[in-house]
Amino acid sequence: MTGPKFAFSIREKGTALLRLLAKKATRINELIEEQDAAETLLGQMSTTDPRRAGLIKDVKDILAQITTITDQQSDISKTVIRANELGRSFASMEPKEFGVESLGQIMIAHPDAPTTEWAEVSEIQQAHRIVKGAKFFRSHHDPDAETYRQQWADKLCFLSGMTPVSMSNMSAAEKERATEFLVEEVLNHTTTEQLIAAQNGAIPLDELLDRPARDELFGRKLGLQPFALPALQHSVNLIQ
Structure with missing residues (x-):
């Protein structure tokens, strides 16, 4: 039933x-x-x-x-x-x-089976839904989905010139909330077609949001700082 x-x-x-x-x-x-x-x-x-x-x-x-x-x-x-x-x-x-x-x-035993149709979604949409759903249904917990979502969020931060969430000074709980918020914000302001295009490399991941939107999300809403690779910073210091 x-x-x-x-x-x-x-x-x-x-x-x-x-x-x-x-x-x-x-x-x-x-x-x-x-x-x-x-x-x-x-x-x-x-x-x-x-x-x-x-x-x-x-x-x-x-x-x-x-x-x-x-x-x-x-x-x-x-x-x-x-x-x-x-x-x-x-x-x-x-x-x-x-x-x-x-x-x-309503409780049913054998509902009529309609014609099955499938809507294509991006991997980040799928992983995000699984991670969120696992909060309510522990048997749905998928470590790979969690890892994928975290790495996706970190890559977006890095390509945007910001410190990845996982490398920030936040606590573990804060990082989890920040990652969820970041991904949710991007999904809410992009289309499935755009996300799939980014997944397939047709468009750069950091172009899913325009620069003002990224600055608003990473800076004011999440409080992330600009990120500089040590090697890059060293080269800049030598030039100066």
Whole structure:
């Protein structure tokens, strides 16, 4: 049984699983590269080379791992699709159709499954949502998403000539709040298309916001200081 009151939890779980799917796809690509390397080496060996048996076993182990991960991807994909279908079903519900006063009173066992549609989002949008959702659902905690969001925020600061949040004098709790605020501000003032373009290198990350907006965000709102690399500062001192 489920219902609209669980929509937020279901959506956040679906987002976390999408990131897990991407990680498993990356692992499969790594295994395929290992398989190609092993098979290339096998092709270069003579049939009497004593190393052949070990390499053949390695290839079989790699193929077994690929099969296992592919099966896991299939199961995860089904769950993600179901989560998406449930979310779309909840969004189309009206309390009066069920004879109740609010959506929270509705519980369903087998909602109609609408046509599944997917909206592309940037990796920073996905990671930010996962980290925020994990505050409410600890099982959704994803250290990789946290790291990605922190590094993304730090890179934006650095490219803008400001001290990265992680290198500031803030406490750990303050850094976490500052990172969340920074990312939230950027997401609120940019489009998904812009974020994906920056992710793909089509536009510089620091051009997501214009200079006045960056100065306002980093300086007045977050209190970050201009950042200078020691080596660069040393060169400046020599010139002077």
